[in-house]
Amino acid sequence: MMAVVPQSFEHLENLPGVGHKTAGVVMAQSFGVPAFPIDTHIHRLAARWGLSNDTTVERTERDLKAIFPKNLWNKLHLQIIFFGREYCPARGHDLTQCSICSWSTTKKRIALEKKR
Numbered sequence: 001m002m003a004v005v006p007q008s009f010e011h012l013e014n015l016p017g018v019g020h021k022t023a024g025v026v027m028a029q030s031f032g033v034p035a036f037p038i039d040t041h042i043h044r045l046a047a048r049w050g051l052s053n054d055t056t057v058e059r060t061e062r063d064l065k066a067i068f069p070k071n072l073w074n075k076l077h078l079q080i081i082f083f084g085r086e087y088c089p090a091r092g093h094d095l096t097q098c099s100i101c102s103w104s105t106t107k108k109r110i111a112l113e114k115k116r
Helices: 009-013 020-031 040-048 057-067 070-087 107-115
Strands: none
Touching: 009 020, 020 070, 040 057, 040 070, 057 070
């Protein structure tokens, strides 16, 4: 028996264990439908870079979709994850040495990070 993967957000999210982020990843990567799935990396980086206020993943998704053109969402989703893993990790990160953080982060945030 061959399983058929639903091709809509609604049908995917109705499957057991499939939430909004997973549905977004499937729609973007399998079917090319514009989506901006927000995982912990993107949520953290969007806040760190001043692109969202870091309150909820729903807010981060809405903010990023408003900032970036729809035709770039799928590519940016992957680029942000890969950049974050390689150059902008959650722990032990020097905001002044990161090519994005060094110009996007406030002096106040840099001072707070140094205290941690």
